[in-house]
Amino acid sequence: MATVTTIKKSKLVAQDIEWDAEGTNSTFPVLKSDGEFRTGSRVNSTHVPSSSTTRAKTRIGSGTPASSATDVDGHLQEVYDDLAKIGEPDGTILEVSSGTLQIAATSITSAKMAANSVDSDQYVDGSIDNAHINSSTKAIVGSGSGASGNNVIQAATIGVAEMGDNSIDSDQYVDGSIDNEHIANGTIKAAKFADAPTHYTFLAAEYSSSDASATLDFTTSGLQASDIIIGSVVSFGTGPNYVKTIAYQSATTIRVTVDTAQSSGSTTMHFIVMRAVTA
Numbered sequence: 001m002a003t004v005t006t007i008k009k010s011k012l013v014a015q016d017i018e019w020d021a022e023g024t025n026s027t028f029p030v031l032k033s034d035g036e037f038r039t040g041s042r043v044n045s046t047h048v049p050s051s052s053t054t055r056a057k058t059r060i061g062s063g064t065p066a067s068s069a070t071d072v073d074g075h076l077q078e079v080y081d082d083l084a085k086i087g088e089p090d091g092t093i094l095e096v097s098s099g100t101l102q103i104a105a106t107s108i109t110s111a112k113m114a115a116n117s118v119d120s121d122q123y124v125d126g127s128i129d130n131a132h133i134n135s136s137t138k139a140i141v142g143s144g145s146g147a148s149g150n151n152v153i154q155a156a157t158i159g160v161a162e163m164g165d166n167s168i169d170s171d172q173y174v175d176g177s178i179d180n181e182h183i184a185n186g187t188i189k190a191a192k193f194a195d196a197p198t199h200y201t202f203l204a205a206e207y208s209s210s211d212a213s214a215t216l217d218f219t220t221s222g223l224q225a226s227d228i229i230i231g232s233v234v235s236f237g238t239g240p241n242y243v244k245t246i247a248y249q250s251a252t253t254i255r256v257t258v259d260t261a262q263s264s265g266s267t268t269m270h271f272i273v274m275r276a277v278t279a
Contacts, residue, residue: 203273210266228274237265
């Protein structure tokens with residue numbers, strides 16, 4: 001055998017390294033220059049020098065580190081496992097239905113949503129219907145089929161507290177939408193009319209009196225001293241009478257005087273009471 005007199009040292013390349021993939025610190029035989037074999041150890045992460053340490057790696061969903069701050073190989077394995085789990089349904093937030101990945105029912109509650117996280121851009125037409133409106137506050141009922149009672153504002157749903165100033169103007173009214181039923185007594189005054197009359201008919205009625213005197217009192221109610229009273233005789237009792245005056249006597253009495261007293265019978269009058277319009 002020739003004698004080796006000169007040994008040159010070459011660089012180490014990737015093909016010269018046997019990696020300890022199983023992490024068992026296994027060994028293998030290495031041929032020496034003299035033709036003999038020696039035992040060598042495969043390279044693993046414990047042989048890789050590092051000038052810095054990493055923080056302890058905490059697994060997803062766990063508060064306890066699964067690897068120490070120097071276990072580089074353990075870190076890499078856990079990162080791989082975590083990446084592999086991303087997108088896998090957990091049955092709580094994500095689930096698979098008919099082969100499709102979807103958000104699990106009731107998994108997203110208001111507690112999991114930040115303020116203003118959902119705005120109008122996230123809604124499509126028809127995405128919010130009656131079933132999604134709280135029953136204690138919803139004003140629209142029905143299924144939209146157009147049947148009686150559907151898609152109408154419930155009685156007493158919108159009160160004064162729910163309406164801002166000037167929230168309803170003339171554009172919201174159609175002809176006939178406001179009738180007597182929707183106008184409270186005494187709410188419309190003369191000042192609201194473009195051409196307000198000076199008087200209106202307060203009373204129109206027929207009264208009879210069997211009084212045989214020349215002064216006849218007809219009983220009514222609600223009269224005012226400023227009222228204008230107009231009357232006409234329908235029938236006189238026995239006697240050639242004619243009306244001299246018709247005037248306010250009291251809040252409950254219209255007094256009529258005739259030229260002479262009657263001998264018998266009753267007198268029937270038609271009255272119209274005109275009252276001045278007030279603002």
